[in-house]
Amino acid sequence: MSLHFEVVFTCFLRDDTPDTVLDALRWHLGLSTERPTGLDPAEHTYPVLTPDPDGRLPGGDVASLRRQPRGFAAGRELYAWGLFSRNYWLDDEMSELVTILDLLASHIEEPGYGGYFREEYDAEPTILTFQNGTYGPLKL
Template sequence: MSLHYEVVLTCVLQDDTPDAVLAALRWHLGLAPERPAELDAEEHSYPMLSPDPDSRLPGGDFASLRRQSRGFTAAGDERHAWGLFSRNLWLDDMMGDLYTVMDLLSPHIAEPGYCGHFREEFDAEPTSLTFREDAFGPLKL
């Protein structure tokens, strides 16, 4: 019998995140129908963050990627960044794929620190996910 995990990603990506990375994220989130040609089909074999319409998580799965205002510069110019939020139910044999997602995101993080969590669906305590500069915190899967 498999365990199920709630996987939540919530982070801010730099405004200059490359189009190829944004295209990959859109595909992983189920917001684009085709895997981008630049993605390795073996490493990115399925849309990892795509919401399951039949998810048994309370409130269901969710995916969002949008360009957001992040305030203003000292010169008065508006700053922007990409806000990512995803919540999915993953089987335990999918949890290793979290490395693939974190590797895709980590070079483009605008704000190091907390970026989400995962927890076995009946656990009360989640395991936090964190980003450092160009890397992510150790994962204890």
């Protein structure tokens, strides 16, 4: 019998995040149907963050990537790319977590919290963190 996980990414990416990364995220989130040119199919096997319209999570799966205002500095408005994704994954898919973490890690706007995952019946999540272009240790 398979285990099921709730996987959540919630973080801001820098406004200067390269288009190649944003295009890859859009594809993973199901916001674009075409696999981006240059995205390695061996590493990015399928769009892992695409919401399942029949998902089993309360409220359903969610996928969002949008440029958002983040305040003002030096007389100009600051922006960042807000990412929010909540999906229901099988245990066989959990190795894909590293693919998304690698994609995000060097583009995070502020170090720290980036989301979590938890087995569907667990009360305690495993927190995902980002710092210095990498992500925190995972206990799968």
